Amino acid sequence: MKTIYKVFLNIIILTSIFLANSNIYAQNNFDKWFKNNGLRIDYYHTGTSKTEQILFKELKFEKHWGGRKKNLIDKFEYGSYLVKVYDAKTKTLIYSYGFCSLFEEWQFTEEAKTLNRGFPESLIIPFPKNNIKVELLSRQFEDNSFKKIFEMEINPNDLTINYEQKLEAEIKEIHVKSKPENALDLVFVGDGYTKNEINDFYKNVKQISDYLFDTEPFNSNKEKINIWAVAAISLESGTDIPQDKIWKSTALNTNFYTFGSERYLTTSDYHSLRDYASLAPCDQICILVNTDIYGGGGIYNFWNITSAKNPYKNEVFVHELGHSLAALGDEYYEDEVSYEEIYNKNTEPYQANLTTLVDFDSKWKNMLDDDTPIPTPVNSLNFKTIGVYEGAGYQAKGIYRPYINCKMKSLGTEFCPVCQRAINEIINFYAE
Numbered sequence: 174m175k176t177i178y179k180v181f182l183n184i185i186i187l188t189s190i191f192l193a194n195s196n197i198y199a200q201n202n203f204d205k206w207f208k209n210n211g212l213r214i215d216y217y218h219t220g221t222s223k224t225e226q227i228l229f230k231e232l233k234f235e236k237h238w239g240g241r242k243k244n245l246i247d248k249f250e251y252g253s254y255l256v257k258v259y260d261a262k263t264k265t266l267i268y269s270y271g272f273c274s275l276f277e278e279w280q281f282t283e284e285a286k287t288l289n290r291g292f293p294e295s296l297i298i299p300f301p302k303n304n305i306k307v308e309l310l311s312r313q314f315e316d317n318s319f320k321k322i323f324e325m326e327i328n329p330n331d332l333t334i335n336y337e338q339k340l341e342a343e344i345k346e347i348h349v350k351s352k353p354e355n356a357l358d359l360v361f362v363g364d365g366y367t368k369n370e371i372n373d374f375y376k377n378v379k380q381i382s383d384y385l386f387d388t389e390p391f392n393s394n395k396e397k398i399n400i401w402a403v404a405a406i407s408l409e410s411g412t413d414i415p416q417d418k419i420w421k422s423t424a425l426n427t428n429f430y431t432f433g434s435e436r437y438l439t440t441s442d443y444h445s446l447r448d449y450a451s452l453a454p455c456d457q458i459c460i461l462v463n464t465d466i467y468g469g470g471g472i473y474n475f476w477n478i479t480s481a482k483n484p485y486k487n488e489v490f491v492h493e494l495g496h497s498l499a500a501l502g503d504e505y506y507e508d509e510v511s512y513e514e515i516y517n518k519n520t521e522p523y524q525a526n527l528t529t530l531v532d533f534d535s536k537w538k539n540m541l542d543d544d545t546p547i548p549t550p551v552n553s554l555n556f557k558t559i560g561v562y563e564g565a566g567y568q569a570k571g572i573y574r575p576y577i578n579c580k581m582k583s584l585g586t587e588f589c590p591v592c593q594r595a596i597n598e599i600i601n602f603y604a605e
């Protein structure tokens with residue numbers, strides 16, 4: 174009896190020591206490998222619809238590290254690309270994250286079939302204390318596996334690492350409740366606001382933030398989200414509208430008519446954008462463009478972009494944030510642009526709110542009632558039913574969504590429970 178008690182007691186003591194240590198270990202892990210700054214690897218992502226190549230440009234020091242310090246390894250692996258950072262000496266994986274890019278969207282255009290083109294991109298990691306090896310992997314359409322497309326060893330004492338602070342801009346704390354390392358940091362950068370229009374920019378950030386905090390699941394996570402505004406000043410007001418022959422000199426070089434789509438507002442000038450975003454602790458870049466023309470876009474862990482003065486701005490922003498923050502897919506299937514080949518119906522897409530039913534167990538199956546049929550019919554009885562509704566991801570057949578309607582399908586609705594769960598998981602991953 175005594176022995177059993179003793180063993181039991183030992184287990185309790187050992188367990189509590191282990192728990193205490195694992196916490197300290199997680200915190201120390203960051204301090205063991207990294208400094209409290211960022212390292213940016215600038216490069217050009219080049220190729221055609223079928224090929225891709227990385228052309229290295231330079232390394233840059235970033236003053237702030239606003240990212241994760243506890244969850245150093247990305248447990249989601251969403252996105253088309255995966256960045257892995259290893260300690261060079263011990264080969265330990267010490268940091269990772271997934272993302273998507275504008276280059277990849279361009280690969281679906283007609284011109285990509287014959288033209289070789291390059292887009293600026295950056296990898297952002299915490300600044301290492303020792304030599305590291307960085308790998309960039311690209312997801313393969315055929316089987317969803319990741320293939321290495323670039324690697325480099327980096328010595329943190331390399332004299333060519335660029336420490337120049339290229340820009341200055343006023344930074345305003347719009348809603349800062351937690352330390353950046355314990356929060357999801359949304360950094361708003363304005364484009365097409367002149368010096369005299371900067372108060373307009375702050376007003377637009379405030380309007381959109383107020384709407385965000387009225388929307389679930391952001392409303393319930395207010396204390397875990399920081400909002401910063403970086404007042405980039407443009408020479409001219411507005412943005413490029415090529416279809417109207419309007420061209421403006423602006424800080425972030427945004428434009429409509431991306432890839433021939435009139436309302437697709439983007440910037441391909443990633444390095445300039447990153448120069449501004451790095452002035453604040455940053456997890457997500459949110460670009461507000463000083464125009465009233467409807468438009469926007471969102472690319473996972475890359476940026477989201479919204480027309481700041483269009484009547485639908487709030488709705489568009491939150492929808493695009495669904496893409497850029499949580500890698501959610503579009504739940505609609507009718508669009509002016511046809512993306513026939515975006516999803517391979519023989520594999521399970523990584524998006525948490527889409528399924529091809531190839532591996533539905535990995536998706537929202539555990540949120541379904543036992544008597545919900547798969548596929549689930551769209552009828553008035555099912556408006557509040559989590560199901561498996563055919564039609565999503567730009568395709569009427571073969572791809573399924575979890576809810577009849579959702580913010581990822583149309584404006585003016587709530588996020589469905591599956592999208593809310595995915596966003597919640599991401600916020601907590603940053604805020605833990």
Ligand SMILES: [Zn+2]
Pocket residue numbers: 504526575576579580581588589590591592593
């Ligand atoms: Zn949804």
